[in-house]
Amino acid sequence: MKRTLLGMAEAGEPLLRQALEAIRAYNDAVEDKRPAAEIERLRVEADHLYHTVIDYQVHKAGGLGESVH
Numbered sequence: 034m035k036r037t038l039l040g041m042a043e044a045g046e047p048l049l050r051q052a053l054e055a056i057r058a059y060n061d062a063v064e065d066k067r068p069a070a071e072i073e074r075l076r077v078e079a080d081h082l083y084h085t086v087i088d089y090q091v092h093k094a095g096g097l098g099e100s101v102h
Contacts, residue, residue, distance in 0.1 A: 048089060052082035 059075040 048082075048086055052079070052086045055079040055082045 055075070056079045059072070059079040062072045062075050
């Protein structure tokens with residue numbers, strides 16, 4: 034399973050859209066030189082959503098086996 038944008042698209046549009054918006058918000062904050070605490074918060078949020086999309090995709094493909102709860 035490749036961890037690419039194309040591969041992530043199969044995770045579902047709403048989740049993918051949310052992850053992309055979070056990444057965009059983080060990049061905008063860095064570019065605008067926002068406060069370090071805000072940049073870090075946005076980075077953590079974007080990273081979490083990115084990994085959630087990937088984990089969902091792996092799970093959907095049967096790579097995780099049982100539920101991750």
